[in-house]
Amino acid sequence: MGGCVDNMMRIEKTQSDKSYFHSALINLIYVIPGVFCMMPVESTAYVDIAPPVPIDTTTQLNPSGNAFKFTAEATLHSELRWRGMPITASNPGLSTKTEVAYNHGRFVSLVNVNTYSYSMDTPASQPVNTLTDNAYLMTESRIGTRIIIGNTSSSSTYLELARTIYQWPGGTSWKYVQETCTNAGTTSTYITESQDISPVKTSDITLNLFGLTISYSMSNLSGISTSDALSRQLFEDYFHIVTKPHQLSKSYSVHFEYGYSENTGQHYDFNINFNFDKAITGTLKLYEFKTSTTTFDDQLGLIAALHYNFA
Numbered sequence: 001m002g003g004c005v006d007n008m009m010r011i012e013k014t015q016s017d018k019s020y021f022h023s024a025l026i027n028l029i030y031v032i033p034g035v036f037c038m039m040p041v042e043s044t045a046y047v048d049i050a051p052p053v054p055i056d057t058t059t060q061l062n063p064s065g066n067a068f069k070f071t072a073e074a075t076l077h078s079e080l081r082w083r084g085m086p087i088t089a090s091n092p093g094l095s096t097k098t099e100v101a102y103n104h105g106r107f108v109s110l111v112n113v114n115t116y117s118y119s120m121d122t123p124a125s126q127p128v129n130t131l132t133d134n135a136y137l138m139t140e141s142r143i144g145t146r147i148i149i150g151n152t153s154s155s156s157t158y159l160e161l162a163r164t165i166y167q168w169p170g171g172t173s174w175k176y177v178q179e180t181c182t183n184a185g186t187t188s189t190y191i192t193e194s195q196d197i198s199p200v201k202t203s204d205i206t207l208n209l210f211g212l213t214i215s216y217s218m219s220n221l222s223g224i225s226t227s228d229a230l231s232r233q234l235f236e237d238y239f240h241i242v243t244k245p246h247q248l249s250k251s252y253s254v255h256f257e258y259g260y261s262e263n264t265g266q267h268y269d270f271n272i273n274f275n276f277d278k279a280i281t282g283t284l285k286l287y288e289f290k291t292s293t294t295t296f297d298d299q300l301g302l303i304a305a306l307h308y309n310f311a
Helices: 002-014 020-038 057-061
Strands: 066-077 093-104 107-117 131-134 137-148 158-167 172-180 187-196 200-209 212-219 238-242 252-261 265-275 280-291 299-309
Touching: 107 158, 131 187
Parallel strands: none
Antiparallel strands: 066 093, 066 299, 093 107, 107 137, 131 172, 137 158, 158 200, 172 187, 200 212, 212 238, 238 252, 252 265, 265 280, 280 299
16 A cells, blocks of 8 residues: 555656646546555445336337328239129229328227229110119228227227218219110110219228228118119128238238128138238239129139239
């Protein structure tokens, strides 16, 4: 201990020609080791240092838990079928889907605007007073609320309530009427413009149970008959089930669909999905449609779809 003190005194003498502040700094550097020299070994202590607390960027950026989400998708179909029925007269079609969601805790507010190609293969003759459509586009506008069941940050179970309106911009409904040819004395049917296609409204409820989606859609239409245009026959009350995709590999998955309308019929769809990259996916759909009316035929076929996700 004496050696340490002597060293400090020697430093003070030899630094007398330097400024006060410089001398003080030099002395401090040497005083600290001197203090440790005078401390007994038994005084050493160990203190546990807690690891740094990770920063929760989600909480910092969004402390209320509220968030907006926007998704957009366009799909090219080899044949566009909706609720199991063809709506493009067995021709290729295009559909788009956009959604804005506002998540505020257990509740998610949803706004959807979707579009579908729409065209009819109008027969040359039909029974008198039968209606058919003349339209090229069907729009689907929905507003609803999703209620998350369970843990709001991780649960995939929810109940969704929505109100939807379907429209056919510029579309008209045509009626088959009978005309007698005065010269030949024969009669035949032809179509004449009847009226604009009226919007259809539905009330929809959806339950998702760990990836299994069960939905029921109730239409505002009543008294739908086989003589109505497709824009009416599509909108019976409709029950639909979609299973959770089952991953076969990193790029391939499969899922199953079932849909039912009391008078129109029911359909079974087996879907094979494959990912080309993050934005592009494809689907092969093997379908069977079993009709309950003379308006449609039982159908079995295979169609393809290519999806592009913009979000």
